[in-house]
Amino acid sequence: MTTGRRPKARLGSLLAALAITGGALLSGLPAHADEPSAGAAGKEAPRVDLVLDVSGSMRATDIQGKSRIAVAQQSLNDVIDALPAETEFGIRTLGANYPGDDKVQGCLDTKQLFPVGKTNKTEAKTAVATLRPTGWTPIGLALRGAAQDLGKGETTRRVVLITDGEDSCAPPDPCDVARELAAQGIHLVVDTLGLAHDDKTRQQLLCIANATGGTYTDVRTQEQLTEKVKQLVDRSNDTYTVAPVKTAGTDKCESAPVLTPGVYSDREKFSEHRVYRVPVKAGQELRASVSVALDRPVARDYGVLLQATSTTGQELVRGTDAGSSRTDVVSTGLRWSAAASKGYAGATASASPSGKPETNVCLVVSNSLAPQAGAAADPGLPLELTVDLTAASPAPDGPAMGLGRGWILLLVLTLAGLLTGLLFGWIARWRIAVWQEN
Secondary structure, three states: OHHHHHHHHHHHHHHHHHHHHHHHHHHOOOOOOOOOOOOOOOOOOOEEEEEEEOOHHHHOOOEOOEOHHHHHHHHHHHHHHOOOOOOEEEEEEEOOOOOOOOHHHHOOOEEEEEEEEOOOHHHHHHHHHOOOOOOOOOHHHHHHHHHHHHOOOOOOEEEEEEEOOOOOOOOOOHHHHHHHHHHOOOOEEEEEEEOOOOHHHHHHHHHHHHHHOOOEEEOOOHHHHHHHHHHHHHHHHHHOOOOOEEOOOEOOOOOOOEOOOEEEEEEEOOOOEEEEEEEEEOOEEEEEEEEEEOOOOEOOOEEEEEEEEOOOOOEEEEEEEEEOOOOOEEEEEEEEEHHHHOOOOOOOOEEOOOOOEEEEEEEEEEEOOOEOOOOOOOOOEEEEEEEEEEEOOOOOOOHHHHHHHHHHHHHHHHHHHHHHHHHHHHHHHHHHHHHHHO
């Protein structure tokens, strides 16, 4: 019967048309390319030395019913299991070996438990399992030893100090040692984690972290300790390729430091604005990000704002992030190019030495942070600013581009729906015709 063949032919034609039309329209959608990398990886591996307090007070059983040393050992096991292959990791102890009553001798008790290098995880965990709370708390001496363990280099090294009390052996005072290490310019950051919660210990650990641009965390649970140490190890992997250059933002764009592509460190006070200046040539796209470390207790509900403005103060673009005291770092970023700023009268260009038009963009870092009662206001919070200049995208991501993609997709779906409707209409007509003939 020819009656049954013609609708089949039409069905095949419609399906082919649908495939061709849909394929052509979908091929017109903008392709997503991978973002260019920020730069080549550094030659040096990330290096982390964990300094663990094994003094007698670590016997206390006040963390979820477990002893402080047991909690630290379990957390270290989890951290060692999760170590990235490229990380050079070591462990130094303090107060782990001398059991006697001679304080002079006990205050020399700091030793490298596992050398900084490629980690044999079984050996490292076995060494941690042998630790028993023993002696005194020579934190200052242990920090000096950790700096020697890590050595010198062009990239940032990280010391992670886990302790349940203040130094019981000063001198050397650990705050003075931290300042001494910072003054040497060896790119050493000390992060401190406190297992006890008295004010003296907190203030000392804050002082150590502040002096080196590190962070302080008041640890209450085993899970928190594990998560925090893993986070710090991961951070060393993310940032080790470039040692941040110290800079000092100002309160006005005209006096702000001029930044070129790179990573910069600064400190920002609570509720302060810090301004930096970046010259952007025609055809370039500015990409910037900022991270503010919450290295002391802060009030709940806060935010960090990164703005790109013209020299006259007109906002070009912004990036924001907010938190509620459940994280120790708040970060945000932005992208801007002259092509994306049409209609902004303040984004005027001038001639650069190369002859290409150049726009001075002001980067403004602001925060709505406030200290909790008893937290120190000085020095300011550690701030890390990353600046990059790349070739401007022909169609940078933004609301307009997103809307364009949406309309194209809507058109594809509309045509697909129309063709599908026609298809089922033909099928229905054919079935009716066959039914009437039969």
